[in-house]
Amino acid sequence: MHRTTSRRLCFLLPCLLPLAAVAAQPDWPQPARRIVDPESGQPYRLERVFVPSGPHRIAATLLRPDDDARVPVLVSVSGSRDGISPAEGPLQRRLVRRGMAVLTLGKKGVGASTGDWRKEDFADRADNVRAALDWVAARPDLDGSRSVLYGHSQGGYVVPLVADDPRVAALILAAGPAEPVHAQIASERFETLRRNGTPEARARAGARRQARWLRALLSGCGLVPYHYLCRVYRHDPVPALSAVRQPVLALLGENDPLVPPAANLAPMQAALAANPGAEIRVLERSNHLFWESTSGLPEEYPRLLQDDAPFPHADADDPDHERLRRWPYNRARFAPGYFEAIERFLERHLILARAPTDATP
Incomplete structure (x- = not known):
């Protein structure tokens, strides 16, 4: 549930001390602008927005295809502490290429967001996700009736609490724990x-x-x-997991020491046993971020990064391409089957249309 070596044992003494304030970002929000994906050469739109949640506003990033079609949306819910899930990582750009929007929801008190996530429990964070669904529903270019919730790590505790919302079509629990x-x-x-x-x-x-x-x-x-x-x-996630009736894809990493399959696979299977649309997969050689790994320990992360992202359509004079080329998530090699498991799940449940290549032998 932590992204760096210094946070490896995040619940020990250093994390019980007050956290440093995160500087606000005065350039938020920003209207949509067109970016050419340096990996595929296909354009997409990037928009920085605020999602109102009670008296506060949460900074979020919307990626969507570069057209005016009404598209389904994946709402990405981040894990613990100040970390925010990537907005333009390989999964996000890949789903946009397949005709889906991705809304990466920030956290209160992080970046341009107001409030303080440290004063929230998981029910409060679930209310923030409901606010994001309200925001999606108000957008004519987004199909709010086909919203998918993607909760990474601690976000996997949050998104099952929103599954009673009829706008939620499916859930993806990415390294989400089944243990208290x-x-x-x-x-x-x-x-x-x-x-x-x-x-x-x-x-x-x-x-x-x-x-x-x-x-x-x-x-x-x-x-x-x-x-x-x-x-x-x-907090015990089992009651909420057991109550989920939408399709669920639960992904665990074989090499994940933070949410280890040895402790989470059996309770996840038990919690989702009555859900006919539930799928659980343990991805080989995967760490907590679903990068291909050996030990899975956070101190290994820097060694897993290539010097640059291998983008065949990168333009050296494009500042967006330079930014994306150097960004760690784009320089990592992801575990085999991670992208495919998510795409096939969304295809099976009619969120994504089947890729044309599926018909070829």
Whole structure:
């Protein structure tokens, strides 16, 4: 659930200290502008928008095909802390090429967004997603009745809470946990220790010590919610997962120490057992970001990046191409089957039209 080595054990002491303020972005929002995808050579439109949520406004990024057709939309919900899911990564641009819009929702208090995500629980974040669905419904160029929710990591705790909204056509849980938050923290600690060479017995003992320490540290949460964990530590995703009736695609990474399949696959299967539209896949060699990996540990991430994104249509004089070429998500090699699993899922449930190449032998 964390994107850098410094956040590898995000729920330990450093993360219990006040977080530094994130500078606002005064150039938000911005009207739609046309960008030529340096990977495919096809154009798309990029628009920076505000999504109203209660008294606050959340910065979001909309990508859509470069036409005026009314298209379905995927709403991308980010994981923990200040991290925001990529707006122009390979998956987003790939879906836009297939005729789908992607709305990447920010978080309160991050970038140009007002408010403070640290004062929200998962139900509050679910309300932000409902606000995004309202925003989508008000756009004549977006088909709000075919909205897909994509929750990465901690976002996987959030999006099942919105599944009772009739505008939600399907859910994608990308490294979304099926364990309660307190158990996920312990699983992360155990897996991280094991992958760093700690013997199993000592790793389990280390996870138990951390759990005891956190319980003591958070023992006063009932009186004063003095830390973000007070709001989410006891959250159990199973009731919401069990209530989902829309099609669900749950993706887990074989090499993910943050949401390890060993701890999450069985409870995910049990929670979704009554849903005939549920699919669960464990992607080989995948880390938490669905990059192809060896250890899966966050300190491995820099080694997984190519020097530049291999964009055959890049123009050296185009500043957007230079920006996209250097961006880490575009320089990573993604795990086999990640893009295909999502596209096939959306095709099966009539969100995407079948690609013409599907008919060729």
